[in-house]
Amino acid sequence: MKKIYWKSISWIIGLLLGLQIWILSGGGADAAQTVPEELQNLHAQSAVLMDGASGRVLFEKNGYEKRAMASTTKILTCILALEKGDLEQIVTVSKNAARQPKVHLGMQEGEKFFLKDLLYSLMLESHNDSAVAVAEAIAGSTEEFAVQMNEKAREIGCRNSHFITPNGLDASDEEGKHSATAEELAKIMRYCIKDSEKREIFLEITGTQEKTFQNIEKTRSFSCVNHNALLQMEEGALTGKTGFTSEAGYCYVGAVKRDDRTLIVALLGCGWPGHKSWKWQDTKSLLRYGFGHYRYREIKAIPKIPTVEVEEGCKENSELFSKIFLQGTAEKPSFRMLLKDDEKIYVKVKMNERQKAPVCKGELIGTVLYTLNGKIVYQTPVLAKEQIDRRNFWWVLKKVIKIYLIQYN
Numbered sequence: 371m372k373k374i375y376w377k378s379i380s381w382i383i384g385l386l387l388g389l390q391i392w393i394l395s396g397g398g399a400d401a402a403q404t405v406p407e408e409l410q411n412l413h414a415q416s417a418v419l420m421d422g423a424s425g426r427v428l429f430e431k432n433g434y435e436k437r438a439m440a441s442t443t444k445i446l447t448c449i450l451a452l453e454k455g456d457l458e459q460i461v462t463v464s465k466n467a468a469r470q471p472k473v474h475l476g477m478q479e480g481e482k483f484f485l486k487d488l489l490y491s492l493m494l495e496s497h498n499d500s501a502v503a504v505a506e507a508i509a510g511s512t513e514e515f516a517v518q519m520n521e522k523a524r525e526i527g528c529r530n531s532h533f534i535t536p537n538g539l540d541a542s543d544e545e546g547k548h549s550a551t552a553e554e555l556a557k558i559m560r561y562c563i564k565d566s567e568k569r570e571i572f573l574e575i576t577g578t579q580e581k582t583f584q585n586i587e588k589t590r591s592f593s594c595v596n597h598n599a600l601l602q603m604e605e606g607a608l609t610g611k612t613g614f615t616s617e618a619g620y621c622y623v624g625a626v627k628r629d630d631r632t633l634i635v636a637l638l639g640c641g642w643p644g645h646k647s648w649k650w651q652d653t654k655s656l657l658r659y660g661f662g663h664y665r666y667r668e669i670k671a672i673p674k675i676p677t678v679e680v681e682e683g684c685k686e687n688s689e690l691f692s693k694i695f696l697q698g699t700a701e702k703p704s705f706r707m708l709l710k711d712d713e714k715i716y717v718k719v720k721m722n723e724r725q726k727a728p729v730c731k732g733e734l735i736g737t738v739l740y741t742l743n744g745k746i747v748y749q750t751p752v753l754a755k756e757q758i759d760r761r762n763f764w765w766v767l768k769k770v771i772k773i774y775l776i777q778y779n
Contacts, residue, residue, distance in 0.1 A: 405431075408659050413648040415619070415639030416552040419656045421664070421708045422560055422625060422632030426747075427553060428660055428708070436530055436549040437638040440613030441496045442623045443538030443548070446558055448493055448575070450515075450522055451504050452568035457486035460586060461507040463499075470499040470537065475592060477503065482586035490581040493611065494594040501537035512536055526561045528554040540617045555623050556636040563609060563625055563632075576609040577601065599650060600624050604657060608632070612649070616642075622649040626657055631708060633660045664708045669740060672702055673717045675752055678735055683727035683758040690769040696729060698752040700738045705748050716741045719752065727760035 409429060418433040420426065427433060461483050468479040475497040477483070485507060491500040505515035512535065519533040531550035534541040541548045562572050579601065581594045598610040610624025619639040626633055635656045641648035675698045683694035698721070707715065721736035729735070736752035759765075 406659055406663075408655060412652050412655065413640050413645065414552075414637040414652050416637070417640075417652060417656065418552040418556045418634075418636040419660050420553070420556040420560060420634040420636070422564060422627070422634050424707065424747075425557060425560055426708070427556075428633075428664060429656065430553060433553040433636075434530065434551050436532075436547075436551055438540055438548065438615060438618035439538060439550045439555060439638055440615040440618035440621045441538040442550075442555055442611050442613040442621045442636075442638075443533065443535065444492050444496060444501055444613075445555070445562060445611050445623060446519055446522065446533065447501055447504065447515075447536045448489055449558075449562045449566055449568060449572055450518060451485065451489060451508050452571055453566065454518070455485050455504075455508050457484070457489075457571070459485040459507060461485050461488055461503050463503050464506055466512070467499050467503040467506060470502050471539070473497055474499040477585075481590075484583075484586070486575075487581075487583040487592075489575050490578065490583065490594050491592070493576050494578065494581060494596045496597065496612065498537040498539065501535075505536035523554070523558065526558055528557060530554060538613055538615070538618075540615050550638075552636040552638050555638075556634045559609070559623050559625055559634050559636070573609055576611070598624065600626070600653060603650065603654070620646060620649045622653060624653060628661055630666060631661065631664065633657060663710050665711075666706045667709045668706045669703050669715055669748065671715070671717045671740075672700070673719050673738055675700055675719060675736075675738075676721060678721045678725050680729055680758045681724065681726045682761050683729070684761045684765055685758070690766065690773065694727075694758060696725065696735065696758055697755045698735050699755050700750050700752045703738075703740065703748065703750060705740075707742070707747060709742075713742065715747070721752065727758050729754050729758040731755070731757045 412431055416433055416435055416437055417431040418427055419429040421428055463477045463479055463481045465479045468477055473496050475491050477499050488500045488504050491497045502512055505512045509515035509518055515536055516534050523531050531554045532546050534543055534548040563569055579596050584591050597612055600607045600610050604626050606626050606628040608625045608627055613621040619642050621638050623636045635653050637649050637652050640652055677695040677697055680694045680696050688694060718739045720739055725735055731754055733754045734751050735754050738750045738752060739746050740748040
């Protein structure tokens with residue numbers, strides 16, 4: 371009987387805990403309502419919509435899951451080559467580069483090209499042989515270039531991506547598969563168009579519709595056409611890169627700017643052969659949602675700064691046993707954020723829990739925190755408005771004598 375009793379109790383507790391988790395997570399049909407109606411039918415297995423200015427993720431569907439990313443890899447290959455190489459650098463084609471599978475430029479072993487021309491080949495036509503030739507020219511080998519790719523990714527802030535090949539062909543090594551998250555691919559694109567010193571030439575190359583060039587020997591001519599259809603489809607399209615492998619499916623990362631807003635879209639696993647247009651459908655849906663619902667809002671809220679007690683503090687006119695409180699001041703916020711109409715920035719003042727004397731004027735005594743959905747998006751320091759000295763023997767003696775004189779006069 372005891373065993374049956376305890377089993378019943380355990381079953382009931384488990385049921386109640388499960389029900390609590392279900393309710394807290396949104397539960398059943400209500401959970402589906404957290405996804406905007408216009409984004410509930412996205413084809414991509416992973417999707418991210420990012421604010422290009424702040425890097426804030428405005429929408430994600432499995433955006434933090436690692437997946438094969440095909441030729442969207444070449445975004446990182448391109449920016450790394452721009453930052454480490456010389457556009458007029460001569461690249462000699464190796465046997466390894468010349469034997470890369472389609473899609474390829476068709477370069478021949480020993481042939482020579484300018485690095486800049488191969489970057490057009492890389493980003494417009496997604497040529498796999500150009501990617502390897504560029505990698506070898508920059509780092510000496512594709513293996514060393516992969517090391518540099520991963521170092522650059524970590525520098526940008528990517529912690530869940532792993533790069534093995536410069537062209538994005540499916541591969542694996544002892545550390546895992548060649549893969550990335552949609553969020554980190556968007557982050558890499560944001561770096562390329564906003565933070566990199568080579569952002570202007572990156573945008574020039576990736577925004578070019580057609581490019582014709584020759585090898586150094588001028589024995590062959592090549593013509594490249596940009597496969598980023600978004601440049602023609604969307605007003606303000608800046609850049610983008612498509613990709614496909616049997617494992618990754620169709621992938622896409624692109625950026626669009628309208629007025630003062632820049633949005634970045636990243637899609638992984640967006641269909642397989644027979645559904646090539648799905649990536650454009652998803653991209654349009656995400657951009658329509660982003661530009662339709664998000665506007666910049668100036669944040670001007672100035673909170674009331676509470677006083678903080680200063681331990682062992684004293685002022686010239688304070689009494690012997692009186693508590694000393696210090697006033698702080700904070701600068702008026704000067705930032706703006708891309709927000710939906712129903713989103714609200716919350717302001718909280720966090721003062722130092724213990725403030726001991728002495729305190730200098732202008733010393734940090736707290737922080738004003740501006741949060742959105744529980745995450746800090748901006749902060750300003752709270753500084754002491756005045757100096758507070760520490761009690762010492764002579765100050766105490768002076769106060770004691772004063773009390774004595776008052777009592778006995």
